[in-house]
Amino acid sequence: MPGSLLALSSFDPRYDVIVIGSGFGGAMAAHAPVLAGARVLMLERGGWVERGPHNWEPRGAMELTPFYSKETPVRVHQGRRSSTIGLYNCVGGQSVFSGAVALRFREHDFAPDPEILGDSQARWPFAYQDLEPYYARAERLLDVAGESGVDPTEPPRTAPYPHEPARLAGTSDVIARAARDLGLHPFRLPLAINYQNGAARRACQACTTCDAFACAVEAKNDVATAIIPALVRAGMDLRPRTVVTGLVLEGDRIVGVDCIDRESRRAWRAHGTVVVLAAGVLATPHLLLCSGLDRVSPAGHAVGRYLMRHCNGLVYGFFRHPPNPAREFHKQIGIHDFYFGHRDIAAPRGKLGCIQQVMAPPIGLIQARVPALLGRVLSLGVDHVTGLLAIAEDTPQHANGLTIDWAQRDTYGLPLPVVRHEYTARDLLARRALLRQARRVLRHAGARFFYVHSIETFSHAVGTVRMGLDPTTSPLDGAGRYRGVRNLWVTDGSVMPTSAAVNPSLTISAIALRAGEAIVREMAA
Ligand SMILES: Cc1cc2nc3c(=O)[nH]c(=O)nc-3n(C[C@H](O)[C@H](O)[C@H](O)COP(=O)(O)OP(=O)(O)OC[C@H]3O[C@@H](n4cnc5c(N)ncnc54)[C@H](O)[C@@H]3O)c2cc1C
Known part of the structure; x- marks a missing residue:
């Protein structure tokens, strides 16, 4: 540990449950224990994201904000390319910057086809029906607004959506009509957004700074807005x-969680009966491996492995007249006709994924990523652009994942994470097939030129500490408990054996709610 850090303090609080990370996975796992009256400590590396007009500014998007941190840099190797990325650190985790799409996995996603599974031995330990009540609860907690009965792949539900969707923007209407003309079945994306003005909350203003931005008026039902304040009040x-820097193992139990206060640099240790690790898909295996916990798991070889992130791509259509002159929110339409494959698509056979509307790219991000002059020119054309996002399910592969470079350390003395990731030929083919269909829809809607962009971020990352029934291939059991350590649970996106092909947050939430309930049952026994 570097000399600048103060020595481990004697501060010795004891808790029933310690939750590491405050994103969907951490907050939802904390829910049942807090309501049951347990003493819960939540440790979060980042601070609160202050809300106000600055959130709407070009530099309010994603990696341009101070909440995207390279304090613990992650080296990423993709084929011959290498880069260094950071992670989102704030109260609420990535939920604060997310696009608020709250889709359930499809029923069949829990029993994927062989062409997706490959030789990964991935198996979901439960069926959709087992998770359904937790999906319903997550939708209530996140006040999701959606419509049932239109999406051709929609799984059965025991409760209607808590809210009706908002008014359809003009652009969304044009896209939906074009899709219907082509014989498709566009549906309204379920969104965790508040559309009701009330004493405590302001309603969505339908602005275009939603996906990738924190909501300036707190109308997005992110975890920092909709869940954590209530847990703190309780x-x-x-x-x-x-910053959690290590988990201390004695026998088969975690007996301490080592922390460093980012302000004072004071190091201290927290103690809890149960520890829930929900630091995110890259930070969770990083902590497990740094703490040597792969060595006590019968599936230790799988810790950090089977990283998936969907094979995502964007196609933007350029229209002669601005497709969204009123500058309204328009991430509203989904198309699932190709989700499980399509008779018109010869390759790849089987599952493909989904197509969703996206906003025009944030001007701040365009200007940050291309040379200054080009950035200014492109910014002028943004009003003529609207886009569709293709999300293809990717194959879990042992070679994809996170390892540790023990020779290099971050500012807290932790060895650095290294990520290796490559898509299979099938992943890339599935994305290409979806992008082709997305371009057809945009062309039918009136677009004249197209720009296709592969998404290289880890925003939809899942896997790395997967669940499963086989103790030799899955570090977590069917409830989310870490095999080999009796009082350790994992509840973030890393638990997923496969990625399905919809946005992950509602499934992370449902699985974490289920784990939180199991923790309460165990504490009561
Ligand atoms: C721009 C963007 C848009 C997205 N849009 C959507 C969408 O529309 N719908 C959808 O379903 N999904 C969306 N996603 C994905 C979704 O946001 C993530 O899958 C989800 O938030 C992950 O939740 P999590 O709890 O697994 O991890 P995270 O949200 O990453 O939470 C982990 C938390 O742990 C904290 N942490 C990490 N290390 C430590 C440590 N050592 N000590 C203490 N704390 C630590 C982090 O600071 C973080 O707050 C989007 C993501 C991005 C980036």
Whole structure:
């Protein structure tokens, strides 16, 4: 540990449950224990994202904000290319910057076809029906607005969506009509957004700074807005700006969680009966491997492995007249006709994924990523652009994942994470097939030129500490408990054996709610 850090303090709080990370996975896992009256400590590396007009500015998007941090740099190798990325650190995790799409996995996603599974031995330990009540609860907690009965792949549900969708923007209407003309079945994307003005909350203003931005008026039902304040009021002890640096194992139990306060640099150790690790798909295996916990798991070889992130791509259509002159929110339409494959698509056979509307790219991100003059020119054309996102399910592969470079350390003394990731030929073919269909829809809607962009981020990353029934291939059991350590649970996106082909947050939430309930049952026994 570097000399600048103060020595481990004697501060010795004891808790029933310690939750590491405050994203969907951490907050939803904390929910049942907090409501059951347990003493819960939530440790979060980042601070609160302040809300106000600055969130709407070009530099309010994703990696341009101070909440995207390279304090612990992640080296990423993709084929011959290498780069260094950071991670989102704030109260609420990535939910704060997310696009708020809250889709359930499809029923068949829990029993994927062989062409997706490859030789990964991935198996979901439960069926859709087992998770359905938790999906319904997650939708209530996140106040999701959606419509049933239109999406041809929609799984059965026991409760209607809590809210009706908002008014359809003009652009969305044009896209939906074009898709219907082509014989498709466009549906309204379910969104975790608040459309009701009330004493405590302001309603969505239908602005175009939603996906990739924090909501300036707190109308997005992200975890920092919709979940954590209620947990804190109910007694949860939240410690923002606290970095967890290690899990201390004695026998088959975690007996301490080592932390460093980012302000004072004071090191201290927290103690809890149960520890829930929900630091995110890259930070969770990083902590497990740095703490040597792969060595006590019968599936230790799988810790950090089978990283998936969907094979995502964007196609933007350029229209002669601005397709969204009123500058309204328009991430509203989904198309699932190709989800499980399509008779018109010869390759690849089988599952493909989904197509969703996206906003025009944030001007700040365009200007940050291309040379200054080109950035200014492209910014002028943004009003003539609207786009569709293709999300293809990707194959879990042992070679894709996170390992540790023990020779290099971050500012807290932790060895650095290294990620290796490559798509299979099938992943790339599936994305290409979806992008072709997306371009057809945009062309039918009136677009004249197209720009296709592959998404290289880890925003939809899942896997790395997967669940499963086989103790030799899955580090987590069917409830989310870490095999080999009796009191350790994992509840973030890393638990997923396969990625399905819809946005992951509602499934992370449902699985974490289910784990939280199991933790309460166990504490009561
Ligand atoms: C721009 C963007 C748009 C997206 N849009 C959508 C969408 O529309 N729909 C959807 O379903 N999904 C969307 N996603 C994906 C979704 O947001 C993530 O899958 C989800 O938020 C992951 O939740 P999590 O709990 O697994 O991890 P995270 O949200 O990453 O939470 C992990 C938390 O742990 C904290 N942490 C990490 N390390 C430590 C440590 N050592 N000590 C203490 N705390 C630590 C982090 O600071 C973070 O707050 C989007 C993502 C991005 C980036």
